Amino acid sequence: MHLIITDAWMAKSRALHISGIRLIGACLVLSFLLVLMSAGIYHWVFLKGAREGWPIVGSLVRLVVKDEFEQRDRFMRENLDAMARKLGEMQAKLIQLEALGERVSGLAGVSPSELKLAPGRGGALVSGRPLTMQELQATLDELNQLTEQRTDLMTVVESQLFDQKIRKMMVPTQQPVLDGNVGSSFGWRIDPINGRSALHTGLDFQADPGTPILAAAGGVVVTQEYHAAYGNMVEVDHGNDLITRYAHASKVWVKKGDLVKRGQKLAEVGTTGRSTGPHLHFEVLVQGIPQDPQKFLQAGQNLPRAAAAMATATRR
Numbered sequence: 201m202h203l204i205i206t207d208a209w210m211a212k213s214r215a216l217h218i219s220g221i222r223l224i225g226a227c228l229v230l231s232f233l234l235v236l237m238s239a240g241i242y243h244w245v246f247l248k249g250a251r252e253g254w255p256i257v258g259s260l261v262r263l264v265v266k267d268e269f270e271q272r273d274r275f276m277r278e279n280l281d282a283m284a285r286k287l288g289e290m291q292a293k294l295i296q297l298e299a300l301g302e303r304v305s306g307l308a309g310v311s312p313s314e315l316k317l318a319p320g321r322g323g324a325l326v327s328g329r330p331l332t333m334q335e336l337q338a339t340l341d342e343l344n345q346l347t348e349q350r351t352d353l354m355t356v357v358e359s360q361l362f363d364q365k366i367r368k369m370m371v372p373t374q375q376p377v378l379d380g381n382v383g384s385s386f387g388w389r390i391d392p393i394n395g396r397s398a399l400h401t402g403l404d405f406q407a408d409p410g411t412p413i414l415a416a417a418g419g420v421v422v423t424q425e426y427h428a429a430y431g432n433m434v435e436v437d438h439g440n441d442l443i444t445r446y447a448h449a450s451k452v453w454v455k456k457g458d459l460v461k462r463g464q465k466l467a468e469v470g471t472t473g474r475s476t477g478p479h480l481h482f483e484v485l486v487q488g489i490p491q492d493p494q495k496f497l498q499a500g501q502n503l504p505r506a507a508a509a510m511a512t513a514t515r516r
Contacts, residue, residue: 280336287339294343297350304357370438372416372493373500374462376446376482377469380405383479386492392476401490402445402483409450409478411469416444416482416496421458421466430481431473434466444493445483448475 383404391398415436422443423435430447434454437443450470454460471478484493 283336294346301353370417372444372484372496374414374416376414376416377405377407377411377480380407402481403493405480407469409470412465413446413449413467413469413480415460415462415464415466418462421454421456424452424456427473429474436460441487443485447481448473
């Protein structure tokens with residue numbers, strides 16, 4: 201492109217040569233400058249009009265701000281409604297948890313008066329309105345406090361149930377010989393060797409030689425020796441001055457000081473010591489005084505029945 205520039209009297213002239221690339225670059229620069237200038241003017245007019253309250257500009261500003269606030273409020277309302285629904289679900293689950301805690305605490309021996317349950321709520325819905333942020337926060341704080349109380353309660357209940365479980369596992373309620381028939385019971389009888397009346401201080405379980413002898417409860421082996429009357433004998437201390445004795449064994453699998461679990465194999469049925477045939481002589485001693493082992497074994501048989509009956513009542 202050629203441009204010729206002259207003065208008013210055409211006395212002087214000057215020729216300019218502009219290539220296509222320069223012309224395009226000049227147009228782009230000019231367009232960019234026009235855009236910047238327009239944006240600056242629009243921004244200045246818009247701000248000045250908003251500050252000074254120009255009618256048209258002020259109306260536009262109010263419309264923009266109003267639309268922005270409406271969108272923000274609608275977004276917050278939708279989120280608040282969703283949070284309120286979740287909160288209602290959490291409260292319903294907490295009520296179920298409280299009911300469960302009340303039943304379980306009864307099993308643990310915790311008094312219902314110690315539960316401090318939340319007061320009951322309900323009634324017909326007359327009119328409803330959306331929750332505010334303050335009300336939602338207050339409800340969340342209350343729910344958090346109740347949850348902490350339930351956690352403390354469940355910790356106490358867990359401790360009580362664990363203690364009960366340990367106590368039950370330390371009580372000799374496990375049958376020491378599976379499928380063993382009881383021969384002589386606890387009490388006075390005619391001694392099978394000398395024919396005189398004598399106190400039989402335990403239970404005799406008839407079984408084949410080599411039949412496993414199981415620990416009636418968990419404890420510590422305090423005696424493992426050969427006794428003239430009891431033959432190969434094992435005694436297990438279960439704490440609280442409670443000891444079980446297993447006599448006439450053919451072979452012993454534990455030694456003094458061993459920690460044994462309920463149902464663990466201690467020995468094998470035999471006929472050692474003062475015995476007329478293979479059997480297990482089983483004794484329960486409390487503070488060194490022989491007790492009727494049948495009372496403990498029957499209590500162990502009744503535990504599953506009581507648990508099943510309690511589970512049925514709970515489901516109802």
